[in-house]
Amino acid sequence: xxxxxxxxxxxxxxxxxxxxxxxxxxxxxxxxxxxxxxxxxxxxxxxxxxxxxxxxxxxxxxxxxxxxxxxxxxxxxxxxxxxxxxxxxxxxxxxxxxxxxxxxxxxxxxxxxxxxxxxxxxxxxxxxxxxxxxxxxxxxxxxxxxxxxxxxxxxxxxxxxxxxxxxxxxxxxxxxxxxxxxxxxxxxxxxxxxxxxxxxxxxxxxxxxxxxxxxxxxxxxxxxxxxxxxxxxxxxxxxxxxxxxxxxxxxxxxxxxxxxxxxxxxxxxxxxxxxxxxxxxxxxxxxxxxxxxxxxxxxxxxxxxx
Numbered sequence: 001x002x003x004x005x006x007x008x009x010x011x012x013x014x015x016x017x018x019x020x021x022x023x024x025x026x027x028x029x030x031x032x033x034x035x036x037x038x039x040x041x042x043x044x045x046x047x048x049x050x051x052x053x054x055x056x057x058x059x060x061x062x063x064x065x066x067x068x069x070x071x072x073x074x075x076x077x078x079x080x081x082x083x084x085x086x087x088x089x090x091x092x093x094x095x096x097x098x099x100x101x102x103x104x105x106x107x108x109x110x111x112x113x114x115x116x117x118x119x120x121x122x123x124x125x126x127x128x129x130x131x132x133x134x135x136x137x138x139x140x141x142x143x144x145x146x147x148x149x150x151x152x153x154x155x156x157x158x159x160x161x162x163x164x165x166x167x168x169x170x171x172x173x174x175x176x177x178x179x180x181x182x183x184x185x186x187x188x189x190x191x192x193x194x195x196x197x198x199x200x201x202x203x204x205x206x207x208x209x210x211x212x213x214x215x216x217x218x219x220x221x222x223x224x225x226x227x228x229x230x231x232x233x234x235x236x237x238x239x240x241x242x243x244x245x246x247x248x249x250x251x252x253x254x255x256x257x258x259x260x261x262x263x264x265x266x267x268x269x270x271x272x273x274x275x276x277x278x279x280x281x282x283x284x285x286x287x288x289x290x291x292x293x294x295x296x297x298x299x300x301x302x303x304x305x306x
Contacts, residue, residue: 001021001022001023001024001025001092001093001094001095001122002014002015002016002022002093002094002122003015003022003025003059003090003091003092003093004090004091004093004124005081005082005088005089005090006088006089006090006091006129007084007086007088007089008086008087008088013081014093015061015081016122018074018077018078018081019063019064019074020061020062020063020074020077020078020081021061021062021063021064022059022060022061023059023060023061023062023148024058024059024060025057025059025092025094026057026058026059027055027057027130028055028056028057028058029055030052030053030054030055030159030160030306031052031053031054031055031159032050032051032052032053033049033050033051033052033053034047034049034050035047035048035049035050036048052159052160052306053159054154054155054159055130055154055155055159056135056152056153056154056155057090057130057132057152057153057154057155058150058151058152058153059090059150059151059152059153060148060149060150060151061078061148061149061150061151062146062147062148062149063075063078063146063147063149064145064146064147065145065146065147066145067145068145070145071142071145071146071147074147075140075147078138078140078149079138082134082138082151083134083138084133084134086133087131087132087133087156087157088131088132088133089129089130089131089132090129090130090132090153091124091128091129091130091164092124092125092126093122093123093124093125094122094123094125095121095122095123096123123177124177124180125180126180126182126183127163127164127165127177127178127179127180127183128161128162128163128164128180128305129161129162129164130153130155130161130162131155131156131157131158131162132153132154132155132156133153133154133156134151134152134153135152135153135154136150136151136152138150138151157217158215158217158218158304160209160211160304160305160306161304161305161306162219162302162303162304162305163178163179163183163208163209163302163303163304163305164177164178165178165179165302166219166300166301166302167195167205167299167300167301167302167303168195168196168298168300170185170193170195170208171193171194171195171196173187173193183208183303183305184208185208191204191206192206192208193206195298195299195300196296196297196298196299197296197297197298198295198296199227199293199294199295199296200290200293200294200297201289201290201291201292201293201294202287202288202289202290203287203288204285204286204287204288205281205285205286205288205299206284206285206286207281207282207283207284207285207286207301207303208283208303209283209302209303209304209305210283210304210305210306211283211304211305211306212280212281212282212283213280213281213301213302213303213304214280214281214282216260216261216278217260218301218302218304219300219301219302220258220259220260220278220279220281220299220300220301220302221257221258221259221300221301222257222258222279222297222298222299222300223255223256223257223258223296223297223298223300224255224256224257224258224290224294224296224297225253225254225255225256225294225295225296225297226250226251226252226253226254226255226256226292226294226295227252227292227293227294227295228252228292228293229249229250229251229252230249230250230291230292231246231247231248231249231250232244232245232246232291233245233246233250233256233290233291233292234290234291235288235289235290235291236288236289237279237280237281237286237287237288238282238286238287239287239289241277241278241279241280242275242277243258243274243275243277243278243279244274244275245263245265245270245273245274245275246273247272247273248265248270248273250265252295253295254266255267258278258279260278261278279299281301
């Protein structure tokens with residue numbers, strides 16, 4: 001097993017790069033924040049609100065050295081890798097088959113265990129990652145010249161897994177380790193991977209996550225090139241979420257960008273002319289409709305999973 005760590009600045013490495021051997025990658029279920037209310041004179045209670053808050057990921061690790069001096073150096077190296085003030089992304093790697101692992105009872109054999117079957121390289125097990133921060137105080141347990149330690153992470157910002165790739169990557173048909181079978185992406189039907197449209201006033205895009213993309217802190221960028229001069233531009237998703245821009249003249253060729261809660265025209269903020277709604281996507285097909293024939297529209301998003 002292995003873990004890839006990717007910092008917010010794009011720097012990326014594996015724990016195995018530093019001779020730290022991952023023993024497991026345990027993803028817990030999400031924690032809830034439920035709010036209940038009671039009605040006087042009635043038995044029971046009813047659910048007022050329920051949101052997912054966070055989830056924990058436990059990663060037991062092992063490092064093996066040749067002497068006490070190297071043990072201290074390796075321990076210090078581990079601290080420098082995972083103890084950060086800023087969150088970072090983690091991604092899981094495993095050997096494809098269970099039979100490619102060998103398990104031993106003796107601690108002294110742990111190094112051999114981690115190196116057995118070197119031809120069977122660890123692979124990314126899916127196309128997802130988690131934004132996390134270390135949550136526990138590290139307390140390595142030393143046996144001879146090896147150390148075992150538990151890395152306990154908690155998700156930051158969102159409790160969901162997010163796709164490595166975006167819909168634009170998917171549309172380019174880049175068949176890389178960004179995607180996995182559990183996402184159930186239909187690559188044979190282009191309607192499931194089309195996110196760019198020209199000269200349209202309506203259409204559909206497919207959201208592959210199983211968690212609705214409906215918050216400002218989820219990645220979504222919609223880029224629209226205006227096709228007709230207008231003082232009132234409106235568009236909708238699924239006949240419910242309605243976005244509009246009014247009080248300003250939009251001309252053919254103007255580029256409108258919805259980036260989270262921010263709205264731009266040709267790179268300049270125009271939030272004061274825009275409505276308060278943001279684009280929201282539900283799992284499955286999402287129907288979009290404009291009040292004019294736009295020259296171009298592109299939907300770039302990540303997919304989120306429980």
